[in-house]
Amino acid sequence: MNLNRIRNFTHRNRHNIAVFILLNLACAACITLVGARVVYTDSTRHSGLIWNLFLAWIPFILAYIAHAMSWKRLWVYLAIPFVAFLWLLFFPNAPYMLTDLQDLARGAGRDAPLWYDVIIVVWCSWTGTLLGVISLYLMQDIIIRTFNRWLGWVFVFAISGLSSFGVYIGRFVRLNSWDILQNPAETAMVILGIVIDPSRRLAAFTFAYTLFFLFIFVLLYSFSHMLSEQAALTGSSPEQLASTQPTQAVN
Amino acid sequence: MIRTYLTKLWPARFHLAIVGLLVGASLISVTLFRLRTMMSGGSMDYIFLLWNLFLAWLPLIMAYAVSSFASRRRYVALTVLPAAALWLLFFPNAPYILTDLFHLRHPRPDVPLWFDTLLINWFAWTGLLLGIVSLFLMHNVVRKAFGRIAGWIFVLIVGTLCSVGIYIGRFLRWNSWDVIFHPVARLGDILHYAANPSLQSIMFIAVFSTLFIFIYVSTYSFGLLLQEQQKPK
Numbered sequence: 001m002n003l004n005r006i007r008n009f010t011h012r013n014r015h016n017i018a019v020f021i022l023l024n025l026a027c028a029a030c031i032t033l034v035g036a037r038v039v040y041t042d043s044t045r046h047s048g049l050i051w052n053l054f055l056a057w058i059p060f061i062l063a064y065i066a067h068a069m070s071w072k073r074l075w076v077y078l079a080i081p082f083v084a085f086l087w088l089l090f091f092p093n094a095p096y097m098l099t100d101l102q103d104l105a106r107g108a109g110r111d112a113p114l115w116y117d118v119i120i121v122v123w124c125s126w127t128g129t130l131l132g133v134i135s136l137y138l139m140q141d142i143i144i145r146t147f148n149r150w151l152g153w154v155f156v157f158a159i160s161g162l163s164s165f166g167v168y169i170g171r172f173v174r175l176n177s178w179d180i181l182q183n184p185a186e187t188a189m190v191i192l193g194i195v196i197d198p199s200r201r202l203a204a205f206t207f208a209y210t211l212f213f214l215f216i217f218v219l220l221y222s223f224s225h226m227l228s229e230q231a232a233l234t235g236s237s238p239e240q241l242a243s244t245q246p247t248q249a250v251n
Numbered sequence: 252m253i254r255t256y257l258t259k260l261w262p263a264r265f266h267l268a269i270v271g272l273l274v275g276a277s278l279i280s281v282t283l284f285r286l287r288t289m290m291s292g293g294s295m296d297y298i299f300l301l302w303n304l305f306l307a308w309l310p311l312i313m314a315y316a317v318s319s320f321a322s323r324r325r326y327v328a329l330t331v332l333p334a335a336a337l338w339l340l341f342f343p344n345a346p347y348i349l350t351d352l353f354h355l356r357h358p359r360p361d362v363p364l365w366f367d368t369l370l371i372n373w374f375a376w377t378g379l380l381l382g383i384v385s386l387f388l389m390h391n392v393v394r395k396a397f398g399r400i401a402g403w404i405f406v407l408i409v410g411t412l413c414s415v416g417i418y419i420g421r422f423l424r425w426n427s428w429d430v431i432f433h434p435v436a437r438l439g440d441i442l443h444y445a446a447n448p449s450l451q452s453i454m455f456i457a458v459f460s461t462l463f464i465f466i467y468v469s470t471y472s473f474g475l476l477l478q479e480q481q482k483p484k
Contacts, residue, residue, distance in 0.1 A: 015478075016476055025465070033458070099368060104352065115350070116454075122349055122352065123462050126462075134473065212369070212373060212376070218268075219276075220474075221477070222272065224474030224477040226266055228478055229262065229263065
């Protein structure tokens, strides 16, 4: 009886579980690659990536918590704003991994082959980006169910813009997510100073990375709908066909 | 008139969205490259990215050709097999752009580093996603013809072959069309290298194919996850 329920649950959520396991495997792979490099070369280069990867997990977990709570109407108004605020604070850590590629330019350390370093960085940034995309998707789903589809996409656009700004702050001003919790007044002043007097670099960087993250998000979103579209076009698997619902593409 | 087109296109709207997005991303990448030449006063660094992006488009076009040939169900062996062979030959060009990140190791002085990171990121992700979409189309053809398990075996084999191809392109500096123009010489070379593999080649191929297969599988399961979320609970 109980076993049956567990089996049912895992079957219903099997893709959720698959993605979760895949992400864990990816992290294990990144840690192994970095660990092998540290052991082999006696330099701790790229170990910062592991820390960044850990930070990228935080918004993912927060989004899951929010998504699980959002099934109860009351919780949506009481607890979710708080979780969503924390989520927003930590979310830029996920797309931040995309800019870690520039660590390759720090010339020191020719002790490991270049291709190995490139693979480490690519793997970490892919994992971080995927964590970000999934957590943003979960939050968008809450908005769509509570309000409507339009607002969901407005939310995605706004968050992409804000998170690119956050990545800029992390990359060039070197502030961390928790600075705003530790000394809010000081950090707010710093950020305000940047916003009032934006440099061209800030504008270009934020704009380009907003577009970039949106491109990745919308493409992965369309890709997943293409999976069911393909099934509907060819009628290959009735199970997938059944789950096809009318949805809208936004591009 | 327009309405009939729309009703015909509607079932394939996400295919169109993806192609549109990829075209858009390519245009943005080219624009960024143009900005770079303007900012640096006409330096032609990184011009190879344009060529590599063009090459990355070829397998997607071939994959679309294969899937339309396969659904027509006439002369399947005559049309599908050559197109699929061509696809396999050109496929490594798509994820190959990822290895252009190598060039970040030597930062160019005339443009800030973050801009070059952004530029190569755009090119690399466009190429990678072009590769994922074209692999998905081929995966689908195989799955319909031979079943699910065969489909995943196909993905594993292509993932490995593609990293062999990338290794050959990056370290031995060959091109896809060398196989067509100098088949005998290239075959001899490949046999020679396959008989005495270097440690570097084994490591690179193992790690890179794991990475690529992982990227494909995670994209695929992410897609299924979205479908799962949309089912009414």
